[in-house]
Amino acid sequence: MAATPQNSATPRRKVSRHRGEGQWAAGHHTPLNGNEQFKKDDDGLNVRTRIETIYSKRGFDSIDPNDLRGRMRWWGLYTQRKPGIDGGKTAILEPEELDDSYFMLRVRIDGGRLTTRQLRVIGEISQEFARGTADLTDRQNVQYHWIRIEDVPEIWDRLEAVGLSTTEACGDTPRVVLGSPVAGIASDEIIDGTPAIEEIQRRIVGNKDFSNLPRKFKSAISGSPLLDVAHEINDVAFVGVRHPEHGPGFDVWVGGGLSTNPKIGQRLGAWVPLDEVPDVYEGVISIFRDYGYRRLRTRARLKFLLADWGVEKFRQVLEDEYLKRKLVDGPAPDQPVQRWRDHVGVHQQNDGRYYVGFAPRVGRVDGTTLTKIAELAEAHGSGRVRTTAEQKMIVLDVTEDQIDSLVSGLEALDLTVKPSPFRRGTMACTGIEYCKLAIVETKARGASLIDELERRIPDFDEPITININGCPNACARIQVADIGLKGQLVLNDQGEQVEGYQVHLGGALGLEAGFGRKVRGLKVTAEELPDYVERVLKRFEAEREDGERFATWAGRATEEALS
Numbered sequence: 001m002a003a004t005p006q007n008s009a010t011p012r013r014k015v016s017r018h019r020g021e022g023q024w025a026a027g028h029h030t031p032l033n034g035n036e037q038f039k040k041d042d043d044g045l046n047v048r049t050r051i052e053t054i055y056s057k058r059g060f061d062s063i064d065p066n067d068l069r070g071r072m073r074w075w076g077l078y079t080q081r082k083p084g085i086d087g088g089k090t091a092i093l094e095p096e097e098l099d100d101s102y103f104m105l106r107v108r109i110d111g112g113r114l115t116t117r118q119l120r121v122i123g124e125i126s127q128e129f130a131r132g133t134a135d136l137t138d139r140q141n142v143q144y145h146w147i148r149i150e151d152v153p154e155i156w157d158r159l160e161a162v163g164l165s166t167t168e169a170c171g172d173t174p175r176v177v178l179g180s181p182v183a184g185i186a187s188d189e190i191i192d193g194t195p196a197i198e199e200i201q202r203r204i205v206g207n208k209d210f211s212n213l214p215r216k217f218k219s220a221i222s223g224s225p226l227l228d229v230a231h232e233i234n235d236v237a238f239v240g241v242r243h244p245e246h247g248p249g250f251d252v253w254v255g256g257g258l259s260t261n262p263k264i265g266q267r268l269g270a271w272v273p274l275d276e277v278p279d280v281y282e283g284v285i286s287i288f289r290d291y292g293y294r295r296l297r298t299r300a301r302l303k304f305l306l307a308d309w310g311v312e313k314f315r316q317v318l319e320d321e322y323l324k325r326k327l328v329d330g331p332a333p334d335q336p337v338q339r340w341r342d343h344v345g346v347h348q349q350n351d352g353r354y355y356v357g358f359a360p361r362v363g364r365v366d367g368t369t370l371t372k373i374a375e376l377a378e379a380h381g382s383g384r385v386r387t388t389a390e391q392k393m394i395v396l397d398v399t400e401d402q403i404d405s406l407v408s409g410l411e412a413l414d415l416t417v418k419p420s421p422f423r424r425g426t427m428a429c430t431g432i433e434y435c436k437l438a439i440v441e442t443k444a445r446g447a448s449l450i451d452e453l454e455r456r457i458p459d460f461d462e463p464i465t466i467n468i469n470g471c472p473n474a475c476a477r478i479q480v481a482d483i484g485l486k487g488q489l490v491l492n493d494q495g496e497q498v499e500g501y502q503v504h505l506g507g508a509l510g511l512e513a514g515f516g517r518k519v520r521g522l523k524v525t526a527e528e529l530p531d532y533v534e535r536v537l538k539r540f541e542a543e544r545e546d547g548e549r550f551a552t553w554a555g556r557a558t559e560e561a562l563s
Contacts, residue, residue: 022214022294032295035172038066039212044074044171051075052153060101060149069095074173074211076106076166077152080145080434087432087439087489087499090471098436103147105130106169107159108205111179111197111221112140112387118162119385120374125155126367134370135443136363138230138427138476139176139218140387141169142370145434167206172213174204174285178220178229181357181386181394185349190240191223191248196277203278210285214292214300217285218257220389221277223248227333228341229389232256232264232513233480235302236284238277239333249273251333254284254314255306258474263303264513268315271330283322287314336510339463339549342390344424345417346403354398355386358410359419362428362446362468363391369413376413380406391427421464422453427477431470431487438470440487440499445526452530453537460537464550468501479515480507482550483533490523500525505536505562506554517554519562536562 022032031037047067055063063072068079082100085093107122114122122142126134129151130144137143147155159165168174177197184192200219204210220229223240231237231253238250250272256265272280284302293299306314319326344357360369377385377395380402386394393415398406407417416423426449429435431442446468453460467481478484484507490500501524504516524532537550539561544553554562 020295021299023291024294025290028294033297035070035297036294038070039172041066042071043208043211044071044173045168045206045208045211047071048075051149055149056151056153063149065096068099071171072103073171074168076108076169077147078104078106078170079436080104081432081436081438087487088497090437090439095436102145103149103152104430104434105144105147105152105155106137106166107142107144108165108167108169108176109140109142109387110177110201111183111194112181112389113179113194114385114387115162116374116377116383116385118164119377120371121158121162121164123367123369123371123374125158126370129155130367132366132368134365134367135430136360136365136387136391136393138363138389138391140178140181140389141176142387143430168211170216172215174210174213174217174219177201178218178222178234178389180222180224180228181388182224182228182343182347182349182355182396183222185351185355185396186224187348187350188225189223189350190225190242191250191274193221193223193238193240193250193274193277196221196238196274196281199278200281203282204285210289213285213289214294215297217288217302219281221250223250225334225336226338226341226343227336227510228343230477230480230509232509233258233262233477234265235288236281237265238272238281241271241331241333243271243328243330246271246273246328246330249330250277251330252280252327254311255303257301257303258477258479259301260472260474261298261303262474262479262515263307264515266306266311267332268311268318268327269329270315270327272327279323280318280327283318286322287317291317340424341509342388342392342424343394344392344419346407349397354400354403355394355396356398356403356406356410356417357388357392357394358415358417359392359423360415361423361450362426362443364443364447369415372413373410373415376406376409380409420450420454420458421460421462422450422466425463425465425482426450426468427465427481428468429470429476431468435470437473438487439489440470440501440526442468442470442476442487445529449530449533453533456530456534457537460541462540462550464537466533478504478507480509480513481516482506482508482554483536484516485524485529488523490525492525492527498525498527501529503532506551508549508551512551514551517562519559522563
């Protein structure tokens with residue numbers, strides 16, 4: 001082969017020694033960053049033994065840094081933010097400067113399924129070990145704060161005695177599987193995905209074949225026509241559909257996710273029967289494990305692999321290399337007939353009894369309240385409750401004659417069954433109160449915003465979602481809310497740096513899923529937030545066409561109307 005002539009006027013290009021994206025299937029097993037190194041050094045699941053035998057006995061200062069900020073996540077433990085550190089220091093301080101000597105602990109609740117006995121134990125642990133803290137998350141889990149390492153083995157014992165765990169609730173693992181909170185009981189359900197969730201738990205959770213993924217792996221399974229598990233923003237999701245020839249089953253979606261590079265999941269175009277869902281789930285997570293990018297953490301989610309491969313190649317690899325068979329082509333889900341997907345209110349079950357969904361404020365509850373919910377449910381004939389993907393809860397199996405009494409009991413706990421659109425539609429992440437990544441406060445801000453909007457525009461009755469996030473990572477789904485608020489520091493009228501939010505407008509989930517619009521230069525201080533939201537909602541009411549959703553209006557409104 002002839003040599004390429006050299007042009008002395010052109011600088012020579014440096015030869016890259018790039019070792020690929022760290023894909024195991026390409027033979028790239030050498031760790032390319034610190035996270036991959038500590039996972040190779042020791043499986044995250046193994047840290048439990050050290051917690052039980054060393055750290056819980058010797059205390060916080062005895063914890064190895066790679067366990068503290070890495071492997072302990074495999075058991076649902078994150079260090080929480082040291083009190084008094086303002087948001088301006090979040091990106092400046094080293095991890096050890098941000099770390100408090102206490103932990104957040106996440107209880108994994110697959111499908112949102114709880115017995116009242118389990119809920120009572122969760123509440124008792126909160127009161128005894130977590131200073132009463134217990135937040136409902138938008139992934140159906142419960143999160144504690146102020147957990148001491150010395151108490152963790154006892155907490156595990158109590159949770160596991162009633163069939164709960166914190167296994168792989170965090171970390172580069174298969175996280176909780178979202179499920180319809182009314183699976184098996186809803187009168188309009190297409191198919192009950194509970195058996196698939198249970199089989200995935202049995203096969204995958206705690207299995208070392210899947211405990212070293214490139215990053216987190218989020219999944220959802222629901223046969224509800226309300227599309228109630230945010231399937232569009234999961235790594236893999238199974239959505240109930242009716243095949244014209246094969247009957248009820250699931251449509252498969254892959255590659256969804258938010259954070260700083262949001263992607264809406266894509267349909268594989270495949271229909272899967274209930275008993276094959278665990279196989280397809282295992283195939284998809286195996287592709288992620290083997291082909292997922294491990295070089296850069298910022299590109300280590302499945303959505304980046306899917307973007308590079310495309311849906312056709314992804315399905316082909318799934319079929320040819322993992323399932324060893326072809327999948328059946330299938331239909332897309334139908335458009336949901338309701339705007340709200342949270343199951344709040346009183347609804348009849350398929351057995352003639354009722355379920356009652358209620359709304360805490362921005363998912364914030366406490367251990368005493370959870371215990372009282374369990375007691376209320378049992379007093380009204382129920383032994384089952386559910387958490388939702390919207391930071392709500394549901395009591396199942398209530399007879400008609402018990403509804404009014406149960407509703408009154410919940411209302412006495414400030415858990416309303418008929419919430420305003422603002423109480424119903426506002427979500428918030430943990431925020432600067434406990435999170436080391438956060439820049440601003442969220443929970444209290446969301447609760448006060450609800451109160452202000454209920455006072456200022458009490459007659460507003462349109463479905464509206466207001467999602468508040470303390471940083472750019474989108475744990476509260478800011479990009480897919482009607483009004484999404486991304487926490488950051490902004491300048492007020494006096495030129496002072498204060499807590500505030502970048503505003504995203506008109507995002508949505510559902511079959512018209514899309515990301516919110518950012519108005520150029522629009523940032524709102526925390527103090528101005530109620531004024532701003534009130535102003536925008538009143539303009540929406542004045543300008544909307546008949547039946548028009550906020551997201552549609554926001555997409556066509558002028559920047560002046562949105563400012």
